[in-house]
Amino acid sequence: MKLIEVxxxxxxxxxxxxxxxxxxxxxxxxxxxxxIGASGSGKSTFIKMLYREExxxxxxxxxxxxxxAKLRNSKVFKLRRKLGIVFQDFKLLxxxxxxxxxxxxxxxxxxxxxxxxxxxxxxxxxxxxxxxxRSFPNQxxxxxQQRVCIARAIVNEPRLLICDEPTGNLDPDISREIVGxxxxxNRELGTTIIMATHDRDIVNKMKKRVLLxxxxxxxxxxxxxxxVVHESN
Ligand code: ADP
Numbered sequence: 001m002k003l004i005e006v007x008x009x010x011x012x013x014x015x016x017x018x019x020x021x022x023x024x025x026x027x028x029x030x031x032x033x034x035x036i037g038a039s040g041s042g043k044s045t046f047i048k049m050l051y052r053e054e055x056x057x058x059x060x061x062x063x064x065x066x067x068x069a070k071l072r073n074s075k076v077f078k079l080r081r082k083l084g085i086v087f088q089d090f091k092l093l094x095x096x097x098x099x100x101x102x103x104x105x106x107x108x109x110x111x112x113x114x115x116x117x118x119x120x121x122x123x124x125x126x127x128x129x130x131x132x133x134r135s136f137p138n139q140x141x142x143x144x145q146q147r148v149c150i151a152r153a154i155v156n157e158p159r160l161l162i163c164d165e166p167t168g169n170l171d172p173d174i175s176r177e178i179v180g181x182x183x184x185x186n187r188e189l190g191t192t193i194i195m196a197t198h199d200r201d202i203v204n205k206m207k208k209r210v211l212l213x214x215x216x217x218x219x220x221x222x223x224x225x226x227x228v229v230h231e232s233n
Contacts, residue, residue: 002062003029003160003192004050009059009069011045011216019045021216023059027194029159032186034203035196037213038231043196046213047164050194051083052076064159081109084153084161084191088168090145092137092152098124099133102152109156123151126189127181143174150181154191161185163195167202175199179206200227 004027011020019042027033035043048054049061049068056069064082071079092101102123106116124130127147137145146166153161163182167175179195179202186193197203203210203226210225211218220228 001029002026003031003064004194005060005062007060007062009049009061010057011042011049011054012057019216020049020056020213023216023218025211025218025221027192029192030186030190032183032193032206032208033195034206034208034210034225035194035213036198036203036210036227036229037219038229041213042216043213044164045216047162047194047196050160050162051085052079081156082158082160084150084156084158086146086149086153086161086163086166088165090137090142090149092145092148094137096136097133098129098135098137098140098148098151101137101148102155105152105155119155119157120151123155124148126154126185127151141174142170143177146170146174146178147181150178150185154185154189157189158191160192160194163193163197165196165198167197167199172201175202176205198229200229203227 006023006025009020009023012018037043045054049056050063052068052071061068066079099120102120103116106119121130124133127150129147167178182193185191207224210222212220
């Protein structure tokens with residue numbers, strides 16, 4: 001089943017920059033896909049369209065059967081509920097514990113405490129951080145903070161986990177650990193994962209599908225791809 005289907009998609013920003021041009025692709029349920037490309041090639045724009053942070057100028061972007069290009073603003077929260085999103089900067093709430101940071105998303109949708117607790121514990125177990133649930137973010141390493149963000153993103157059991165440069169601020173060893181956790185989530189929970197990255201070593205090691213963007217155009221789509229970006233900077 002196709003989880004994502006992008007057809008003839010364009011994104012032209014108000015300043016006239018074409019960030020995405022005639023993009024066509026589909027992603028099946030359960031895939032793990034890297035999105036690579038030089039800085040400015042359109043990776044973030046593509047990722048942002050999936051969770052409707054940006055709206056395509058033309059064409060369609062179906063996520064779980066919903067055309068996000070046509071989705072009313074008032075329905076965007078419904079789409080986001082079905083997605084998990086992990087960013088480069090951790091965006092944890094500093095005054096809340098690890099447990100509370102993960103529980104927060106479920107409280108916000110009105111779930112009862114007795115239902116929240118087992119879900120939060122399970123999500124923290126999935127990222128190997130159950131023993132740190134009473135810690136505060138500033139008591140954790142960068143890698144641990146990113147693991148909390150992953151737990152927060154998967155706690156509502158989304159079908160799709162979107163990661164925008166999740167290892168961008170982390171050392172190589174820790175980055176490998178983070179991607180290992182994402183790989184485990186993909187294999188064990190069946191979560192579809194889309195990850196934009198600059199990390200050559202990780203892409204080459206994982207041998208997953210790789211989408212290459214070049215100036216907003218899909219320049220490569222390789223089933224067991226490697227990192228082939230020629231950075232000019
Ligand atoms: P990447 O994530 O690969 O670095 P982006 O999607 O951020 O690429 O950017 C693609 C192009 O769109 C770049 O030329 C960038 O300058 C431009 N761009 C990105 N966001 C905006 C915006 N909000 N307004 C105008 N131009 C933008």
